Amino acid sequence: MSDRELEHALRDLGDHLDQPATPPLAEQVAARLREAPERRPVPSRRRLPGRWRWQRLAIAGLAAAVLAAAVLVLSPGTREAVADLLGLRGIRIQIGEPRPTSTTPPSTEAGGLGASLGLGRRTTLDEARRSVKFPVRLPTAAGFDRPDAVYVDPDQPADGRVDFVYRARPGLPASSYTEAGLLITQFRATVDLAYIKKLSGVSEVEFLRVNGGNAFWFSQPHELVFVDRHGSYQQERARLAGSTLIWEQGDVTYRLEGQISRDEAVRIAESMR
Amino acid sequence: MEGRPLDTEDDDQLVARAQRGEVHAYERLVRRHQDLAFRTAYLVTRSRSDAEDAAQEGFVKAWHALDRFRPGAPFRPWLLAIVANEARNRIRSARRQDSLALRAVEDRPSGDAAPSPEAAALASERRKTLLAAVNRLSESDREMLACRYFMELSEAETASVLGCRRGTVKSRTSRALGRLRAILAEQGIAQSLWPATEGVGGLKQRSDGPQSKEGGGE
Numbered sequence: 001m002s003d004r005e006l007e008h009a010l011r012d013l014g015d016h017l018d019q020p021a022t023p024p025l026a027e028q029v030a031a032r033l034r035e036a037p038e039r040r041p042v043p044s045r046r047r048l049p050g051r052w053r054w055q056r057l058a059i060a061g062l063a064a065a066v067l068a069a070a071v072l073v074l075s076p077g078t079r080e081a082v083a084d085l086l087g088l089r090g091i092r093i094q095i096g097e098p099r100p101t102s103t104t105p106p107s108t109e110a111g112g113l114g115a116s117l118g119l120g121r122r123t124t125l126d127e128a129r130r131s132v133k134f135p136v137r138l139p140t141a142a143g144f145d146r147p148d149a150v151y152v153d154p155d156q157p158a159d160g161r162v163d164f165v166y167r168a169r170p171g172l173p174a175s176s177y178t179e180a181g182l183l184i185t186q187f188r189a190t191v192d193l194a195y196i197k198k199l200s201g202v203s204e205v206e207f208l209r210v211n212g213g214n215a216f217w218f219s220q221p222h223e224l225v226f227v228d229r230h231g232s233y234q235q236e237r238a239r240l241a242g243s244t245l246i247w248e249q250g251d252v253t254y255r256l257e258g259q260i261s262r263d264e265a266v267r268i269a270e271s272m273r
Numbered sequence: 274m275e276g277r278p279l280d281t282e283d284d285d286q287l288v289a290r291a292q293r294g295e296v297h298a299y300e301r302l303v304r305r306h307q308d309l310a311f312r313t314a315y316l317v318t319r320s321r322s323d324a325e326d327a328a329q330e331g332f333v334k335a336w337h338a339l340d341r342f343r344p345g346a347p348f349r350p351w352l353l354a355i356v357a358n359e360a361r362n363r364i365r366s367a368r369r370q371d372s373l374a375l376r377a378v379e380d381r382p383s384g385d386a387a388p389s390p391e392a393a394a395l396a397s398e399r400r401k402t403l404l405a406a407v408n409r410l411s412e413s414d415r416e417m418l419a420c421r422y423f424m425e426l427s428e429a430e431t432a433s434v435l436g437c438r439r440g441t442v443k444s445r446t447s448r449a450l451g452r453l454r455a456i457l458a459e460q461g462i463a464q465s466l467w468p469a470t471e472g473v474g475g476l477k478q479r480s481d482g483p484q485s486k487e488g489g490g491e
Contacts, residue, residue: 010422012396013400014425020311022307023311026303026304029300
């Protein structure tokens with residue numbers, strides 16, 4: 001029996017196997033789509049070189065994601081061991097349960113705008129650029145090209161982070177906790193896509209593209225968990241309790257948080273230079 | 274309205290219309306691929322309800338992700354990857370591992386000439402023998418053969434459904450075939466059921482003969 005014959009016999013067998021009947025998926029899906037017909041407009045219609053990598057990551061990373069989620073309840077030593085085991089490199093973001101942020105009343109903040117957000121040290125844009133090991137980008141969108149406050153933390157996470165704080169104003173509502181209306185964070189990291197994919201089953205996350213990179217829109221506040229390159233976890237609060245856009249550009253991850261619409265968030269994100 | 278006859282549009286055209294928000298076009302796309310999507314999900318979950326759930330969710334997610342779909346790219350592998358991912362999210366720890374079975378009643382595509390009772394009985398015997406051998410394979414071998422031969426997925430599609438690399442698909446397929454062949458040989462039936470050369474083997478005839486199911490289309 002040649003290979004071809006055997007293969008042919010198998011194909012023939014496949015045609016005669018007992019299978020559960022296919023449910024009326026077309027009707028079910030169409031009904032669901034008509035219920036919520038809102039198609040999400042694309043911020044960017046570019047070719048996606050990473051698409052297949054995504055899919056593979058999502059599938060292959062599923063077990064890892066489950067493990068990684070479980071890791072959170074383990075001891076720090078175990079976490080690192082498991083992180084090693086999973087080959088976690090660089091920094092990843094995982095998105096956990098939303099949690100109330102700070103309890104600071106929304107009055108004038110002692111120490112200035114954003115001081116209660118725990119962002120590190122207040123500084124100037126130039127000094128922030130010198131303090132971190134990645135190129136700092138600034139929005140060019142009108143009204144966002146001059147942050148009201150700049151914070152830098154040169155050490156956490158590993159290559160540092162920079163935060164831009166924008167004061168609340170008409171069209172940019174204050175969060176319930178601070179006078180800040182918008183927060184843009186940048187740091188060197190990669191997004192743990194597998195985990196986000198998994199999460200998308202239980203939580204509202206939209207997959208978008210911003211400037212050709214992966215982007216995720218969370219309409220609800222989320223807590224983030226970073227894993228730095230040593231495999232240790234750092235929690236990251238949702239500081240403004242607003243919606244969040246996370247996107248990647250090169251090896252830098254950006255996070256924009258505030259009570260703004262998705263399209264506005266994407267517009268600001270795409271203007272970052 | 275141009276009043277296009279149903280289903281003369283190819284996937285590309287339907288995808289393009291679906292990308293513009295036409296639910297109806299997408300519904301047709303779903304109908305076209307729902308069997309394979311469901312079978313894929315069933316292969317992964319081994320549960321009818323989980324497979325239905327995964328396939329439905331996969332189609333809905335694919336709709337919402339259509340904007341990221343590159344026009345002109347093949348739709349099916351992309352879709353299957355999404356569905357398989359949904360299905361994998363639903364794998365339960367105690368996944369059923371039941372044997373495959375043949376359909377009790379053979380349905381034949383209309384237009385096919387009915388084979389003689391003898392030929393039909395012979396073909397049915399062969400399938401039973403082959404199936405018994407397939408059922409003795411490991412779960413992972415069976416999955417691989419199911420993807421490649423029962424569902425006739427491409428290597429790339431198989432890789433995304435089973436969550437392995439494409440090169441792995443090739444080597445695992447060939448190992449699974451080897452083991453299947455060994456089981457058949459062990460049963461001492463390989464020769465008699467599948468004559469190596471130009472025998473009366475219905476299997477061989479089936480591919481080029483008038484009873485070919487594939488050839489009986491439209």
